[in-house]
């Protein structure tokens with residue numbers, strides 16, 4: 014058959030086009046594209062819907078033919094639309110994401126307990142893992158299955174209560190260094206310690222004896238120094254010198270990698286688009302090469318030091334040192350460990366980057382929301398200060414800090430209402446029936462007490478929504494009320510949340526809970542103790558509107574000052590002794 018014959022068989026081809034192969038080709042191509050798009054559309058919106066095992070679940074109307082409900086999330090503050098939908102449909106519903114893909118959603122503690130305690134059936138989705146692996150390597154945050162168990166077993170000693178106690182002096186050193194920097198900034202704006210905030214104060218925010226300080230960036234420098242020293246005995250000196258090669262490389266990598274943009278979402282959903290390298294991808298690649306190079310140097314030095322100290326090798330894996338990496342390397346070099354239980358060099362390297370991401374941004378964000386909340390609730394701040402001032406020691410032990418019940422309640426309440434990681438993702442790798450604790454009404458009007466999920470069902474673990482659920486916390490779930498944690502019944506709840514700490518999902522639960530939660534709580538307590546005894550934190554007189562900005566970690570931005578980036582400006586006033 015000749016090309017001409019082929020054209021003659023094409024449908025809808027006008028006779029004048031059949032005489033010109035070029036026009037014929039063009040029309041043929043357009044027809045083919047139209048057929049493909051129609052097929053795709055039918056698949057996206059009709060076939061996926063028709064074959065969905067949980068189609069009986071109700072949920073919000075799809076907002077856009079291509080974007081589904083995604084643009085609604087991007088337009089609002091993290092997890093706010095989901096909170097609205099819970100009120101309308103109950104804690105379990107469904108909605109659409111890009112290209113008609115269905116998404117299962119549950120904030121039901123029973124369903125979440127099932128999902129989090131079956132990590133083998135519900136791993137992180139491959140796209141999420143790929144995005145993290147590009148930045149972090151195959152560390153404990155990315156690994157799944159047997160690899161994850163092996164890594165977690167070797168990392169556990171690094172995060173034991175005893176190991177954390179050994180790190181408390183580092184937390185105090187850096188907390189007092191931060192206190193000195195705040196004092197210097199307040200005493201003299203041009204003291205040379207660095208910029209107090211990215212934007213100058215408005216006229217009314219210039220108040221004698223105080224300073225507008227972006228507490229978020231300064232807390233970030235402090236927690237970066239902490240994780241450097243406590244993580245791998247490396248002093249970033251971020252409080253001292255703002256420009257450190259490694260700190261800069263990490264900062265660039267994480268801010269590019271964690272940015273939630275439409276392009277990044279499309280690339281995650283359609284990996285083929287990654288053949289077009291974006292500025293963001295190039296930045297992640299370059300910075301990740303730098304962090305790996307320096308990380309490997311640190312590991313080599315540490316190995317040498319350990320070998321030099323133990324000329325006959327490490328005999329027992331219990332023989333552990335002080336920082337997280339030393340604990341890990343010693344555990345990994347122990348002679349009583351089978352080769353198949355050990356971590357490869359690349360896996361050890363990946364843990365450094367993992368600690369940096371998982372253990373730095375999260376803690377500084379938590380402290381940022383704590384100081385902000387206290388600035389909004391001066392009575393709570395006063396009460397907290399009185400409790401902290403009642404301690405005679407400047408560097409109390411962790412046990413003493415843990416005995417400060419109001420401080421504990423404030424931290425719990427802020428980590429409940431402003432969980433630094435507001436959500437995470439999971440995907441089922443086999444068909445599964447998920448039980449519901451609170452049955453929901455289906456589209457057929459009947460109550461559903463379980464949901465059938467197919468293989469490949471993606472779902473959000475809505476940390477922030479569970480933490481603020483009226484089903485768990487009652488009608489005042491969204492109010493700041495630390496006293497709720499001081500009631501004797503605080504831990505008793507009909508709907509127990511499957512979280513590793515405080516009936517909250519802040520540090521997640523199940524086998525993939527946050528391995529660093531004891532580290533984080535100790536660090537937060539020390540820094541808060543030192544700062545609250547040194548300063549008052551007030552809202553700026555100009556009362557800027559603070560928005561919560563979605564990225565992997567939920568951080569603040571000032572409305573109207575978007576160009577200045579993420580920030581939390583507060584008026585910091587030294588306490589008159």
Ligand code: HEM
Pocket residue numbers: 153154155165367368371372373375376379432433434437438518519520521524525526527528529530532533
């Ligand atoms: C307030 C501070 C923190 C919060 C809110 C937090 C929250 C979380 C959450 C929600 C997860 C689960 C992520 C997922 O599976 O999708 C997680 C995992 C993890 N966190 Fe934290 N984290 C904090 C501090 C830390 C610190 C200080 C470290 C280390 C020094 C750390 C290390 C890790 C690691 C390694 C994992 C992965 C655990 C695994 O998959 O087995 N985190 N964290």
